[in-house]
Amino acid sequence: MKYIILSIISSFVFSNCIYCQSFTTSNLPIIIINTNGNIIEDDPKVIVDFGIIDNGPGQVNNINDPLNAYNGFCGIEFRGNSTQGFDKKNYSIELWTVIGQDTNASLLGLPSEEDWILHASHVDKTFIRNSLSYNIWRQLGYWSSNIKFCELVLDGDYRGLYMLMEKNKRDNNRVDIAKLDFDDNAGDSLTGGYILRLDWPEGDGFYSDYNSQDGDPLYYQYYYPKSNNITNQQKSYIQSYLLNFENALFNGNLQDLSTHYMNNIDITSFADLMLINELSRSVDAYKLSSYIFKDRIDNGGKLKAGPIWDFDLAYDNAAYCGGENENGWTYLQQESTCDDLSLMPMWWQKFMTDPIFTNHLNCRWNFLKQDILNITNLNNYIDSIATLINTAQTRNFQRWPVLGVDLFAQPSPIPTSYSGEVIVLKNWLMDRINWIDNNIPGNCNQDVVTNNEMISKNIKLSIFPNPTKGNLFIETNQRNPIIKLEIYDMSGKLVYFKTNLYNSLIELSLTHLNKGSYHIKGNTINEVFNSKIVID
Numbered sequence: 001m002k003y004i005i006l007s008i009i010s011s012f013v014f015s016n017c018i019y020c021q022s023f024t025t026s027n028l029p030i031i032i033i034n035t036n037g038n039i040i041e042d043d044p045k046v047i048v049d050f051g052i053i054d055n056g057p058g059q060v061n062n063i064n065d066p067l068n069a070y071n072g073f074c075g076i077e078f079r080g081n082s083t084q085g086f087d088k089k090n091y092s093i094e095l096w097t098v099i100g101q102d103t104n105a106s107l108l109g110l111p112s113e114e115d116w117i118l119h120a121s122h123v124d125k126t127f128i129r130n131s132l133s134y135n136i137w138r139q140l141g142y143w144s145s146n147i148k149f150c151e152l153v154l155d156g157d158y159r160g161l162y163m164l165m166e167k168n169k170r171d172n173n174r175v176d177i178a179k180l181d182f183d184d185n186a187g188d189s190l191t192g193g194y195i196l197r198l199d200w201p202e203g204d205g206f207y208s209d210y211n212s213q214d215g216d217p218l219y220y221q222y223y224y225p226k227s228n229n230i231t232n233q234q235k236s237y238i239q240s241y242l243l244n245f246e247n248a249l250f251n252g253n254l255q256d257l258s259t260h261y262m263n264n265i266d267i268t269s270f271a272d273l274m275l276i277n278e279l280s281r282s283v284d285a286y287k288l289s290s291y292i293f294k295d296r297i298d299n300g301g302k303l304k305a306g307p308i309w310d311f312d313l314a315y316d317n318a319a320y321c322g323g324e325n326e327n328g329w330t331y332l333q334q335e336s337t338c339d340d341l342s343l344m345p346m347w348w349q350k351f352m353t354d355p356i357f358t359n360h361l362n363c364r365w366n367f368l369k370q371d372i373l374n375i376t377n378l379n380n381y382i383d384s385i386a387t388l389i390n391t392a393q394t395r396n397f398q399r400w401p402v403l404g405v406d407l408f409a410q411p412s413p414i415p416t417s418y419s420g421e422v423i424v425l426k427n428w429l430m431d432r433i434n435w436i437d438n439n440i441p442g443n444c445n446q447d448v449v450t451n452n453e454m455i456s457k458n459i460k461l462s463i464f465p466n467p468t469k470g471n472l473f474i475e476t477n478q479r480n481p482i483i484k485l486e487i488y489d490m491s492g493k494l495v496y497f498k499t500n501l502y503n504s505l506i507e508l509s510l511t512h513l514n515k516g517s518y519h520i521k522g523n524t525i526n527e528v529f530n531s532k533i534v535i536d
Contacts, residue, residue: 023158028392029054029069029108029150030061031118031162033076040091042084045075047100050093052150054108063153070107073098079117082408088160088400091118092167108148110166111173117145118152119163122400123408124312125421127161127393128385133280133311135381139372140272141504142306143174149389151396160396161389168291168307170195170224175307177295180225185233192296194238195224198343199288203227206239210246213333213344223291241294245303249347254354257471262356266304268475268505271361273305274348278330279373279432282314283323285330287343316411316428324411326431327439352441356465360473362442363462369437375430386422393418463520467534470511476504476524484523487533490516510535 030053038046051067072095079090095103095114106112121127127149134144145166152159170177170193177193184190196205201219204227208218220242222230245264252259277285284290289309295301313323320337322328331348333341351357371377397403397418404416415421444462462475476482481504487496495513510518513535520531 022398023063023151023153023395025060025062026151026392027060028161028389029148029164030063030065031150031152031164032067033074033152033154035155040076040078040089042078045077045092045094047073047096048076050074050076050095052107070105072096072103072105073100075100083120083122086120086122086407088120088122090120092116093118108150108164110146110148110164111171113166113169113171113173115167115169117163117165117167119147119165121161121163121312122402123410124317125397125403125415125418126382126386126425127163127389128382128422128425129280129311129315129317130163130165131385132378132381133276133308133314136276136279136372136378137272137306137308140368142269142272142308143176144307145309149385149392151392158395158399160399161392168195168309175224175293177293178299180230180234182229182231185231188296188298190233190237191301192294192299193224194234195291195293196238196242197221197223198286198290198292198345200340200343204230206235208246208345209243210250210346212342213346213349214341216342218345219343224293238294241303246347249350254356257465257469260356260471264303266300266302266505267357267360267473268364269305270347270351271357271364273308274331274351274361275365275368275373276308278436279429280311280314281316281323281325281330281432282311283318283321283330283333283338284310284313286345286348287340313408315425315432319409319411326428327435329439355442358442359444360442360462360464362440363444363464365436365440366444367462369433373433375433378429379426382422382426386418461529461531463531463533467536468510470513470535471507471509472533474506474508474520474522482506482522482524486521487513488519488521489513490518 032051032053034049035046036049038048040046050073051071052069053061053063053065053067054069055061055065075094075096077092078084079092083090093116095105095116097103102114104112104114107116119130121130124130131147134147137144145168148164150162150164152162166174169175170179175195177195180193197220198218199221201221203221205219205221208220210218212218222235225234241264245261248259248261248264252261254260291307291309292303292305294303316324316326318324321333322330331352333344365373403418403421404414406414415424464473466472474482474485484499485496485506486494487510489495495518496508496510515535518533518535520533522529
């Protein structure tokens with residue numbers, strides 16, 4: 001009965017929509033929300049009817065089709081800060097039962113969950129910047145929000161093109177770290193998982209012993225466990241872990257690998273976060289909606305960067321904090337137009353004084369731009385999204401005629417067409433890659449294995465630091481993990497052997513070996529490599 005009533009209501013209110021006369025079909029899923037007189041506000045969520053029409057890939061979805069992809073209820077509220085001033089709203093939704101209890105479900109093929117976001121992308125008129133960034137991050141081997149493009153009808157009012165997104169949260173199918181319960185207050189269970197957020201100081205959290213970029217102490221928000229669930233023991237543990245990391249970074253001896261800060265963090269994830277932030281030149285990078293997380297010790301246990309979030313004001317889409325410039329480093333924001341440098345950690349400036357980090361950053365950049373960050377691949381992805389949403393974006397800008405309009409400090413000249421917006425994005429991205437190419441610090445020649453040193457020329461491999469005092473990392477791309485390592489001295493004697501690794505990043509402690517040159521032989525799933533290391 002609920003299904004029949006919902007379908008009748010959807011058809012009735014849609015027929016009275018003055019903006020929807022030309023909207024009858026879409027190649028994208030159609031989301032229909034009916035509030036039944038409830039008023040959507042910033043807080044709290046109100047219960048509404050929630051349905052999705054999706055006949056599958058390559059099929060046409062008609063507004064009068066059955067609600068075949070979802071048919072139920074959700075709690076809904078406005079989402080965002082400055083974006084709430086726009087008529088086209090962002091929404092947070094939570095799938096509910098008819099009596100308002102949380103319920104999980106898979107939406108449009110995405111893993112089952114209760115928390116979702118309908119993102120308007122009103123400021124990013126390409127609708128591509130978030131999707132592009134999240135796609136890059138996933139290809140690097142990390143979780144980021146999956147996006148499904150759709151068109152939204154709210155109480156019969158055609159609201160335009162939207163993105164259904166997964167919310168950042170701890171979940172086996174999202175940020176996959178250990179669940180931390182109220183009684184996990186000792187031993188290994190206390191060591192994870194945690195998620196911290198860097199954003200405007202609000203809610204429960206703690207201040208760092210070290211200052212932000214403008215000289216005020218840096219603030220960390222408890223994101224998981226939530227402030228009303230985290231225990232005092234858990235607070236003490238994660239605060240102590242962050243302090244140990246920052247002490248090693250700011251006051252430690254960066255030449256002593258036994259006390260180096262990379263013992264506390266996953267250095268590759270921080271290098272990768274820096275690359276995506278610098279590539280995008282997001283004005284919010286490093287400081288707003290920024291996350292770090294830590295799993296339990298028995299799951300690795302080091303602090304990792306991410307998940308990434310919010311790239312609307314990136315890739316030449318904001319004319320402040322240097323966001324419109326293809327040159328310059330985002331982590332060095334110093335402009336008078338930046339009023340949020342109290343949220344910017346000083347980690348990145350310190351990282352960039354450390355040859356271990358800069359050499360690895362250089363290696364990662366040159367490694368990734370061969371495929372994932374290759375301009376041709378990026379442009380192909382941009383074109384694929386532009387093609388997918390082409391008819392929907394036309395309807396969206398008929399509903400919201402904002403092409404050529406400065407909504408939020410958009411750089412001039414502002415394109416007056418959708419294709420013009422896409423061209424600006426692609427041209428700026430190419431210039432940005434060229435600038436990073438010419439200015440990235442570090443020396444990868446010492447760390448990266450050249451093709452001539454390998455049995456297979458296809459593998460991409462980095463070894464760092466090399467020379468080493470005895471501790472080093474060996475890394476391949478995420479899709480070609482290392483499964484076996486052998487190390488021989490110059491006489492041919494086997495001095496190290498390890499198998500069944502199945503990791504793309506291996507940390508080795510070779511302090512028991514004498515100074516000198518050694519030969520490394522390794523196997524990945526598909527390749528074999530040979531190289532040299534020097535212990536000094």
